Amino acid sequence: MQVTLNVNGQEVSRDVEPRLLLIHFLRDHLRLTGSHWGCDTSNCGVCVVWMDGEPVKSCTVLTAMADGRSIRTVEDLEQGGALAPIQQGFMNMHGLQCGFCTPAMMMTGQALLDRNPDPSTDEIREAICGTICRCTGYENIVRAIRWAAENATENTEVSV
Amino acid sequence: MTVTEVPTSAGGNPIGFGRMLRKEDARFLRGQGHYIDDMDMPGMLHGAILRSPVAHAYIKSIDTSAAEAHPKVKAVITGATLETLGLAWVPTLSYDTAAVLATDKVRFQGQEVAFVIAEDKYSARDALELIDVEYEILPPVVDAKKALDPGAPVIRTDKEGKTDNHIFDWEAGDEAKCDAAFAKADVIVSQDMLYPRVHPSPMETCGAVALMDKVTGQLTIWCTSQAPHAHRTIYALVAGLPEQKIRVVTNDIGGGFGNKVGIYSGYVLAIVGSIVTGKPVKWVEDRSEHLMSTAFARDYHMHGEIAATKEGKILGVRVNVLADHGCFNGTAQPTKFPAGFFHIFTGSYDYEAAHCKVTGVYTNKAPGGVAYACSFRITEAVYLVERLVDCLADEMKIDPAQLRLQNLLRAEQFPYTTPTGWEYDSGNYGPTLLEAMRIAGYDELRAEQRGRRERRAAGDTSEPLMGIGLSFFTEGVGAGPRKHMDILGLGMADGAELRVHPTGKAQLRLSCISQGQGHQTTFAQIVAQELGIPPEDVEVIQGDTDNTPFGLGTYGSRSTPVSGGAAAIVARRVRDKARVVAAAALECSPDDLEWKLGRWQVKGDPEKGKTIQEIAMLSHSSLELPDGVEGHLDGTCVYNPPNLTYPFGAYICVTDVDPGTGEVKVRRFIAVDDCGPRINPMIVEGQVHGGLADGVGMALMQVIAFDEEGNNLGGSFMDYLLPTSMECPSWELGETITPSPHHPLGVKGVGESATVGSPPAVVNSVLDAIQVRHADMPLTPAQVWRAMQGNPFRTDLAIT
Ligand code: FES
Numbered sequence: 020m021q022v023t024l025n026v027n028g029q030e031v032s033r034d035v036e037p038r039l040l041l042i043h044f045l046r047d048h049l050r051l052t053g054s055h056w057g058c059d060t061s062n063c064g065v066c067v068v069w070m071d072g073e074p075v076k077s078c079t080v081l082t083a084m085a086d087g088r089s090i091r092t093v094e095d096l097e098q099g100g101a102l103a104p105i106q107q108g109f110m111n112m113h114g115l116q117c118g119f120c121t122p123a124m125m126m127t128g129q130a131l132l133d134r135n136p137d138p139s140t141d142e143i144r145e146a147i148c149g150t151i152c153r154c155t156g157y158e159n160i161v162r163a164i165r166w167a168a169e170n171a172t173e174n175t176e177v178s179v
Numbered sequence: 180m181t182v183t184e185v186p187t188s189a190g191g192n193p194i195g196f197g198r199m200l201r202k203e204d205a206r207f208l209r210g211q212g213h214y215i216d217d218m219d220m221p222g223m224l225h226g227a228i229l230r231s232p233v234a235h236a237y238i239k240s241i242d243t244s245a246a247e248a249h250p251k252v253k254a255v256i257t258g259a260t261l262e263t264l265g266l267a268w269v270p271t272l273s274y275d276t277a278a279v280l281a282t283d284k285v286r287f288q289g290q291e292v293a294f295v296i297a298e299d300k301y302s303a304r305d306a307l308e309l310i311d312v313e314y315e316i317l318p319p320v321v322d323a324k325k326a327l328d329p330g331a332p333v334i335r336t337d338k339e340g341k342t343d344n345h346i347f348d349w350e351a352g353d354e355a356k357c358d359a360a361f362a363k364a365d366v367i368v369s370q371d372m373l374y375p376r377v378h379p380s381p382m383e384t385c386g387a388v389a390l391m392d393k394v395t396g397q398l399t400i401w402c403t404s405q406a407p408h409a410h411r412t413i414y415a416l417v418a419g420l421p422e423q424k425i426r427v428v429t430n431d432i433g434g435g436f437g438n439k440v441g442i443y444s445g446y447v448l449a450i451v452g453s454i455v456t457g458k459p460v461k462w463v464e465d466r467s468e469h470l471m472s473t474a475f476a477r478d479y480h481m482h483g484e485i486a487a488t489k490e491g492k493i494l495g496v497r498v499n500v501l502a503d504h505g506c507f508n509g510t511a512q513p514t515k516f517p518a519g520f521f522h523i524f525t526g527s528y529d530y531e532a533a534h535c536k537v538t539g540v541y542t543n544k545a546p547g548g549v550a551y552a553c554s555f556r557i558t559e560a561v562y563l564v565e566r567l568v569d570c571l572a573d574e575m576k577i578d579p580a581q582l583r584l585q586n587l588l589r590a591e592q593f594p595y596t597t598p599t600g601w602e603y604d605s606g607n608y609g610p611t612l613l614e615a616m617r618i619a620g621y622d623e624l625r626a627e628q629r630g631r632r633e634r635r636a637a638g639d640t641s642e643p644l645m646g647i648g649l650s651f652f653t654e655g656v657g658a659g660p661r662k663h664m665d666i667l668g669l670g671m672a673d674g675a676e677l678r679v680h681p682t683g684k685a686q687l688r689l690s691c692i693s694q695g696q697g698h699q700t701t702f703a704q705i706v707a708q709e710l711g712i713p714p715e716d717v718e719v720i721q722g723d724t725d726n727t728p729f730g731l732g733t734y735g736s737r738s739t740p741v742s743g744g745a746a747a748i749v750a751r752r753v754r755d756k757a758r759v760v761a762a763a764a765l766e767c768s769p770d771d772l773e774w775k776l777g778r779w780q781v782k783g784d785p786e787k788g789k790t791i792q793e794i795a796m797l798s799h800s801s802l803e804l805p806d807g808v809e810g811h812l813d814g815t816c817v818y819n820p821p822n823l824t825y826p827f828g829a830y831i832c833v834t835d836v837d838p839g840t841g842e843v844k845v846r847r848f849i850a851v852d853d854c855g856p857r858i859n860p861m862i863v864e865g866q867v868h869g870g871l872a873d874g875v876g877m878a879l880m881q882v883i884a885f886d887e888e889g890n891n892l893g894g895s896f897m898d899y900l901l902p903t904s905m906e907c908p909s910w911e912l913g914e915t916i917t918p919s920p921h922h923p924l925g926v927k928g929v930g931e932s933a934t935v936g937s938p939p940a941v942v943n944s945v946l947d948a949i950q951v952r953h954a955d956m957p958l959t960p961a962q963v964w965r966a967m968q969g970n971p972f973r974t975d976l977a978i979t
């Protein structure tokens with residue numbers, strides 16, 4: 020079937036199988052491999068992207084369901100060579116280790132900040148609890164999102 | 180230890196040890212990591228594995244014709260195909276054999292039965308449904324305690340003459356001496372305990388892409404391997420392929436934790452698939468496959484006993500272990516030690532004697548056992564002794580902190596040889612425990628607990644129960660000395676190669692491989708420390724066997740202890756060579772020079788000198804060098820550690836337990852780690868955080884249990900519960916610093932310390948809250964509630 024979506028600001032049209040999951044569409048068809056896949060049961064949350072500004076588990080969305088919608092992925096966070104505050108926060112607070120959950124954590128964290136620019140640590144913990152991280156023990160992820168809340172307001176160039 | 184000033188680079192980084200943001204973050208933050216499933220190649224095919232739905236059965240027949248007829252299927256491989264190649268059975272890391280695809284029988288639920296190769300991954304999975312396998316069901320061995328019963332079904336009928344499910348018996352320590360110590364004890368406490376089967380579950384599952392170039396005979400395998408060099412050699416030995424034509428490449432790994440040490444059927448099948456089809460073949464397992472078939476950990480049934488005088492002086496400890504290894508003995512540990520390093524179970528205390536016996540058995544479960552940040556079973560050892568010490572404290576009505584302080588090894592006893600033969604390199608335990616108690620406010624916590632208990636006794640049930648749990652652990656990491664430690668005959672030394680380019684920028688090549696530990700940063704800092712080259716100018720290269728020296732990989736917290744030693748020594752060799760070059764340029768003797776902040780300078784005339792960058796250019800220039808000194812500025816080294824390093828730590832966990840529901844909340848967790856000097860404190864703290872979350876998960880949530888038919892009850896993340904941000908508290912860390920006397924940098928390794936040390940602190944805390952002597956992990960609400968009724972259940976079997 021034919022689908023047309025806006026992905027990271029660009030319109031894409033593809034002929035896809037009706038059963039194709041959005042995560043596979045993004046990763047295998049568009050080669051946007053920043054969003055990851057980690058489970059068969061919608062429990063791990065490493066696949067989180069935005070659909071019309073809301074974080075969704077893209078393993079639980081059929082590509083067909085995203086027809087006509089806007090998708091935003093981790094690849095869109097950096098703008099004009101400058102990292103977004105959420106990215107800087109993760110770097111500065113060591114909010115990532117293996118990096119596998121990181122794109123989902125950042126997309127979830129940014130969605131929270133868009134709704135609540137000054138979240139408490141409890142609110143952050145609640146917001147990110149749909150994504151599992153096996154490396155960090157979460158504390159530095161919480162600090163990273165707090166850092167983004169407290170510090171930058173726009174993308175800045177960082178040399179890493 | 181005094182803290183020395185570290186200079187700062189133009190990039191704002193310490194030229195040496197200190198907090199430095201990670202170099203690897205640049206790609207991960209942008210979604211540009213390069214994990215196995217991100218790979219794509221022209222013409223690449225996709226494999227999927229058909230798995231057994233039952234735990235124990237004869238395979239009567241396999242009909243693959245319908246799958247082969249699927250328009251997108253390129254090939255179907257079965258055990259029969261592999262038999263013709265001599266690859267149906269392969270050796271394991273413990274000198275047993277394991278089936279790549281089942282031929283005669285299936286031996287666990289989830290075992291690999293057939294492999295489909297198709298044009299895309301959806302079609303490959305579709306075709307699995309078209310394969311018809313006829314099974315003749317056999318009774319399974321599920322309960323390890325019944326595996327050796329007379330008449331138990333024999334699992335390994337493939338082994339000629341095998342009439343039972345016994346794998347090995349092993350012991351350590353002096354049994355007679357231990358009996359003597361127990362004979363004079365005033366108090367003996369014994370306790371049965373299970374460290375249940377858990378699965379490391381990195382967020383990325385396992386996978387591989389294999390490409391066999393039939394013209395050149397070159398085989399390239401990209402895969403999720405924590406030990407690329409060991410994999411290459413094993414492929415050569417097993418498949419008879421020429422080792423110089425095998426290249427194993429591991430790019431980014433989405434977490435390993437020991438799960439990605441071994442060679443899985445899927446890797447071998449991707450290789451066979453590429454040989455059969457002539458195309459690159461990708462295999463990436465799904466989560467259920469990962470949970471049901473890849474390396475699990477623990478599964479130790481332990482009966483421990485501890486003996487003490489009436490004054491609370493611990494005299495001895497002994498333990499009998501029944502080890503469930505699943506259906507193939509595939510544990511990854513040094514050959515001499517079938518129970519890994521479990522015989523370090525004496526922990527951090529002073530004894531007269533100790534003794535352990537371990538019996539390994541086959542069951543109809545997935546193989547594994549050493550695979551979860553366990554430092555080769557030190558997790559089980561630390562859990563055993565830290566639970567026994569708490570049981571003793573409970574029996575004697577002594578505060579568990581006091582009992583520990585009274586019995587911890589004293590600083591003057593180091594280096595210390597344990598009753599089971601370990602040589603602890605350095606330690607100063609008392610101050611570490613006191614520091615944890617200081618951060619926790621131990622006395623205030625106990626006072627708060629007393630207050631709550633009094634109010635509850637007076638009828639006020641509004642507050643939850645409060646528990647305070649301690650653990651003190653000694654780790655042994657950095658395997659290891661070649662004369663004692665090998666895996667499949669490969670000694671556990673690590674190589675390193677350092678090249679300093681003419682402009683003074685360097686490349687360090689290592690055999691170990693990061694799975695998130697930040698090697699690109701830490702190892703650049705080691706070179707910076709030793710050579711004065713800013714860390715941003717040092718590129719760390721790992722994961723490609725064609726481009727790195729041989730070594731055994733990253734697991735058992737061995738990267739910094741072993742490869743870190745190699746990196747320091749190779750940098751020092753290069754520094755020594757730089758001295759000769761500088762002397763030639765300055766027209767003086769090398770003896771006239773001293774090393775200061777990245778520069779060889781004339782003693783007493785510091786104006787005259789050459790920076791390492793200047794020396795790098797001179798080494799590649801036309802400068803005349805003394806006889807016997809070759810140009811260029813590089814070096815190699817193989818580091819064979821003289822001993823393990825022994826990091827240690829003291830952990831305190833505070834829990835609130837709802838007595839009505841059995842629900843546990845970890846309110847606080849204090850962790851004081853001593854891993855020697857910290858190369859990058861930020862990374863060390865991150866490692867500790869991750870391990871503490873593991874401890875909370877194992878103590879409270881995670882278990883792979885089985886029902887009586889051998890069905891895996893933890894086969895998805897709906898059933899196998901991992902801690903989220905809601906179950907983890909905000910960790911409170913502290914440190915003490917006791918350097919290793921034998922490591923070139925004094926560092927000890929830390930990656931697994933918290934996973935090893937934290938589970939008993941959580942369990943001790945919960946049991947302290949509910950005032951119950953013992954209940955097995957995981958302390959789920961149901962288990963806590965049952966324990967409070969005096970009736971805890973076995974967590975390895977389905978609840979009945
Ligand atoms: S892949 Fe696990 S929730 Fe989407």
Ligand code: FES
Nearest residue numbers: 116120152153154
């Ligand atoms: S950083 Fe590895 S899973 Fe989160």
